[in-house]
Amino acid sequence: MPHQPGCPLCSTDGGALVWRGARLRVIRADEAGFPAFYRVVWSGHAAEFSDLSAPERIHCMEAVTVVEQVLREHLAPAKVNLAALGNMVPHLHWHVIARFGWDSHFPASVWASAQRERQPAREAAVSAALPAVEAAVAARLQAMY
Amino acid sequence: MPHQPGCPLCSTDGGALVWRGARLRVIRADEAGFPAFYRVVWSGHAAEFSDLSAPERIHCMEAVTVVEQVLREHLAPAKVNLAALGNMVPHLHWHVIARFGWDSHFPASVWASAQRERQPAREAAVSAALPAVEAAVAARLQAMY
Numbered sequence: 001m002p003h004q005p006g007c008p009l010c011s012t013d014g015g016a017l018v019w020r021g022a023r024l025r026v027i028r029a030d031e032a033g034f035p036a037f038y039r040v041v042w043s044g045h046a047a048e049f050s051d052l053s054a055p056e057r058i059h060c061m062e063a064v065t066v067v068e069q070v071l072r073e074h075l076a077p078a079k080v081n082l083a084a085l086g087n088m089v090p091h092l093h094w095h096v097i098a099r100f101g102w103d104s105h106f107p108a109s110v111w112a113s114a115q116r117e118r119q120p121a122r123e124a125a126v127s128a129a130l131p132a133v134e135a136a137v138a139a140r141l142q143a144m145y
Numbered sequence: 146m147p148h149q150p151g152c153p154l155c156s157t158d159g160g161a162l163v164w165r166g167a168r169l170r171v172i173r174a175d176e177a178g179f180p181a182f183y184r185v186v187w188s189g190h191a192a193e194f195s196d197l198s199a200p201e202r203i204h205c206m207e208a209v210t211v212v213e214q215v216l217r218e219h220l221a222p223a224k225v226n227l228a229a230l231g232n233m234v235p236h237l238h239w240h241v242i243a244r245f246g247w248d249s250h251f252p253a254s255v256w257a258s259a260q261r262e263r264q265p266a267r268e269a270a271v272s273a274a275l276p277a278v279e280a281a282v283a284a285r286l287q288a289m290y
């Protein structure tokens with residue numbers, strides 16, 4: 001799966017790099033209102049999850065699982081949301097999002113309409129924990145892959 | 146992971162049953178505007194994907210992959226969307242949704258605001274193909290699991 005000209009996830013990391021391996025990377029996305037919003041981005045240009053081989057799918061989802069587990073351990077979110085949509089950027093990337101009962105959209109999806117005002121102090125408290133989250137994600141992925 | 150009182154996905158199938166195995170089932174959801182909207186529902190009451198063991202995660206995602214592959218082969222969608230959100234019903238279920246450039250929300254997520262009017266004739270054409278889709282999903286899962 002070579003890189004594809006014009007694809008933003010082939011030409012840029014797509015966010016703040018947390019960890020990069022041979023087959024995938026983890027980035028922190030900058031999505032207003034969702035401070036713990038990460039993406040697992042497959043390195044090669046694959047549009048659909050089922051474009052990966054079975055071993056690649058396992059490799060990919062075990063990385064998604066590591067991010068989810070670290071978010072749960074460090075942030076105790078109400079829920080973790082996982083999604084591979086790719087309608088706008090058809091290059092396989094998994095959204096891994098810690099959701100909180102107080103966040104602006106909960107329990108709606110992050111792509112739906114806001115349910116309430118944002119809470120800057122609570123968002124800031126989550127942001128303060130992200131260096132430890134990201135160190136843990138990087139350490140576990142480095143040990144696995 | 147025993148069943149949990151009050152959980153709608155413990156007490157009902159949650160949609161039109163396509164296939165049921167020992168560890169998961171596939172249902173067709175009835176979501177207006179998205180005729181090819183399926184869910185892979187884990188049988189046990191697990192809230193998060195990472196509550197499953199590693200072999201269970203593989204089992205689950207290979208079923209998701211089968212549904213995605215059959216949707217691609219039969220319907221040639223613009224994109225397949227995969228998501229495990231569970232904010233409203235925290236019982237692990239994977240949305241597997243065939244998306245089309247003409248659908249009411251594309252390229253936005255199905256949880257976002259509509260982008261255009263629905264197209265009943267095109268939706269009906271997709272619906273007409275679903276019996277074959279579902280027969281193929283059931284046959285492949287039965288052969289695998």
